Amino acid sequence: MIDFLVSRIYYLVSFLLLGFGAYMMIGNANLVKKVIGMNVFQTGIFLFFIVTAFVDGASPPLLTAPEPYVSPLPHVLILTAIVVGVSLTAVALGLIVRIYEEYGTLNEDAIRRVTSDE
Amino acid sequence: MNDLPPFLVAVPLLGSVLALLAGLVRSRSGWPVAVCTALVQTGMAAVLASRAFSGQPVRYVVGGFSAPFGIELVIDGLSATMAVLVAVVALGVLGYARVAGPRSNAFYATYLLLVAGLSGMSITGDVFNMYVFLEITGLAAYALVASGEGGRSARAALKYLLVGTVGASLFLLGIGFAYVATGTLNMADLSAQLAAVGYESPLVRAAFGLLVVGLFVKIAVFPIHTWQPAAYAGAPDSVSALISALVSTIAAYALIRIVFTVFTVEFLAANPFAQTVLVAAAVVSIVAGSVLAVTQREIKRMLAYSSVSQFGLIVGAVAVANGTALTGAMIHLVGHAVMKGGLFLTSGLIADETDARTVDDYRGLAERFPVGSTAFGVLALAMVGVPPAVGFVGKWYIALGAVEAQAWPLVVVLLLSTLLTLAYFARVIERIFFRESPDVDAGAETAPDETLFTDGEGEREADDAGRPPVSTGMRATVVLAAVLAVVLGVAAFEYGQLLEPTIARLLA
Numbered sequence A: 001m002i003d004f005l006v007s008r009i010y011y012l013v014s015f016l017l018l019g020f021g022a023y024m025m026i027g028n029a030n031l032v033k034k035v036i037g038m039n040v041f042q043t044g045i046f047l048f049f050i051v052t053a054f055v056d057g058a059s060p061p062l063l064t065a066p067e068p069y070v071s072p073l074p075h076v077l078i079l080t081a082i083v084v085g086v087s088l089t090a091v092a093l094g095l096i097v098r099i100y101e102e103y104g105t106l107n108e109d110a111i112r113r114v115t116s117d118e
Numbered sequence B: 001m002n003d004l005p006p007f008l009v010a011v012p013l014l015g016s017v018l019a020l021l022a023g024l025v026r027s028r029s030g031w032p033v034a035v036c037t038a039l040v041q042t043g044m045a046a047v048l049a050s051r052a053f054s055g056q057p058v059r060y061v062v063g064g065f066s067a068p069f070g071i072e073l074v075i076d077g078l079s080a081t082m083a084v085l086v087a088v089v090a091l092g093v094l095g096y097a098r099v100a101g102p103r104s105n106a107f108y109a110t111y112l113l114l115v116a117g118l119s120g121m122s123i124t125g126d127v128f129n130m131y132v133f134l135e136i137t138g139l140a141a142y143a144l145v146a147s148g149e150g151g152r153s154a155r156a157a158l159k160y161l162l163v164g165t166v167g168a169s170l171f172l173l174g175i176g177f178a179y180v181a182t183g184t185l186n187m188a189d190l191s192a193q194l195a196a197v198g199y200e201s202p203l204v205r206a207a208f209g210l211l212v213v214g215l216f217v218k219i220a221v222f223p224i225h226t227w228q229p230a231a232y233a234g235a236p237d238s239v240s241a242l243i244s245a246l247v248s249t250i251a252a253y254a255l256i257r258i259v260f261t262v263f264t265v266e267f268l269a270a271n272p273f274a275q276t277v278l279v280a281a282a283v284v285s286i287v288a289g290s291v292l293a294v295t296q297r298e299i300k301r302m303l304a305y306s307s308v309s310q311f312g313l314i315v316g317a318v319a320v321a322n323g324t325a326l327t328g329a330m331i332h333l334v335g336h337a338v339m340k341g342g343l344f345l346t347s348g349l350i351a352d353e354t355d356a357r358t359v360d361d362y363r364g365l366a367e368r369f370p371v372g373s374t375a376f377g378v379l380a381l382a383m384v385g386v387p388p389a390v391g392f393v394g395k396w397y398i399a400l401g402a403v404e405a406q407a408w409p410l411v412v413v414l415l416l417s418t419l420l421t422l423a424y425f426a427r428v429i430e431r432i433f434f435r436e437s438p439d440v441d442a443g444a445e446t447a448p449d450e451t452l453f454t455d456g457e458g459e460r461e462a463d464d465a466g467r468p469p470v471s472t473g474m475r476a477t478v479v480l481a482a483v484l485a486v487v488l489g490v491a492a493f494e495y496g497q498l499l500e501p502t503i504a505r506l507l508a
Helices: A002-007 A009-027 A030-052 A071-103 A108-116 B004-025 B030-052 B077-100 B104-124 B129-144 B150-182 B187-197 B204-217 B227-234 B237-270 B272-292 B297-321 B324-355 B369-386 B390-404 B410-433 B446-455 B457-466 B472-507
Strands: B056-061 B073-075
Touching: A009 A030, A009 B150, A009 B457, A030 A071, A030 B150, A071 A108, A071 B077, A071 B129, A071 B150, B004 B030, B004 B056, B004 B104, B030 B056, B030 B073, B030 B077, B030 B104, B030 B410, B056 B150, B073 B077, B073 B104, B073 B187, B073 B237, B073 B410, B077 B104, B077 B237, B077 B324, B077 B472, B104 B129, B104 B237, B129 B150, B129 B227, B129 B237, B129 B324, B150 B187, B150 B204, B150 B227, B150 B457, B187 B204, B187 B237, B204 B237, B204 B272, B204 B297, B227 B237, B227 B297, B237 B272, B237 B297, B237 B324, B272 B297, B297 B410, B324 B390, B369 B390, B369 B410, B369 B472, B390 B410, B390 B472
Parallel strands: none
Antiparallel strands: B056 B073
């Protein structure tokens, strides 16, 4: 059982990150922490992709290196996904600045108390 | 001419940059740039559609990397429909936004970015590429929702962003699972490889589950729809029309692509549980969306919940998985885009003209503002599914497909959905046409009303600066949407026949 888990430790960690991230997004009232939770959530997925490409004892996909090679494609995909994640975080933080200017607080519960809609 | 497909994405991107750059020279130049771009986009989409409908799907390999390795753009009947829909609705809403909308150049740049993302999603033949366009669409949509004034739109946009990101991330995780199982990202290649891996494989099943749930968030299927009412109600009127007409629609199109192009009907046949979940999601969405819509007081929130129930119909059609239902799903997607976009525009027009934003405010509207009320009435009845209109044709095909598949619980809810839709629209229609406009105001409250008016004069001017007067373009767009909702209903049967070869290929 332990061996089984240890051999899949990266997958385990990536799914733990997913769980933590989701919990932070739901459980925290602070908007900035929600965004951090979103980042943790995405990081879990990035890690998952990178682990799938990992081959024990393999070399980077260069012609000068000996076989076997690590798959390069997931890394490329994740570079794209990281760019997407950065822009999402930027937009989210921009929105948070506007919300702070409007309500003077970052606490969601406090904002909900001020606004009576929904 | 053969290089047309990538320009469907490149032109709006270029237009988006141009709109920003032109803003440096002249401040009011965003709108003309956006209209030119949208016109070119519509032309290109029409040319591609005529080619896609006249024979085999148009395939284009980006950058010369051959198909399973490089990114492929595929335009068949379904994608062509979506590309044309995106271009036409974007052009139509621009006609409304010239006077009504947020008029900054940044707004038009984001607007075109959204069009680029949506067009990309509709024509891509690669799942990871689809994820990237999904996120571009999402980012542009979050920014557009936030373009309204005040804290409400910023909060709505942040909520939309958080929930939407989780949805897109689950979609990405699903792509990861499919990639681990098969080692490919090309949709056509994936469908062959997934069949080779076996539909019973846990990896394949997990991939399906994650992809579908991720898209459910974007479509706003019932338990994960919560971002939608806030986003639609918090956004400016032209933005809610654009987003309600296109964003969920394209997500639903992506669901059709993922289920039928990537996983194919055999996957559904091999996994009855997946089909059961889809049916359950559809049924719950239709009923819960309608019930929630009935309880809303604000018109825009009611329309948003109505979308939840309408997209339930489409998920239902996907679950049924036969040609008739899919034809219905496509017709209903197009019809819903026209009707719901039109309804949001109409409600915006009515709000600008008479300040009415809640169901009760609509009392006796027909006397005060006949054009808007008629358009609203026509569009609402079309949505309910009164025969000549397009709402009827879509529902008819979906229900027929469900009968063919003998999915009886779904059939019952589909038929019931017409009544449920009537339940929330009848309230509004009754108030518009069959109630006196607030008599109390006219009679007893005349005096205080007048003082209010003169008192509010200064405020009104300030208001006018923020909220521009109603223009002919706005009225024309609304009337056009209402006319289209009826005319499309007549054309829909022919469109269904046009779609037949594409759907036959998809289900083969």
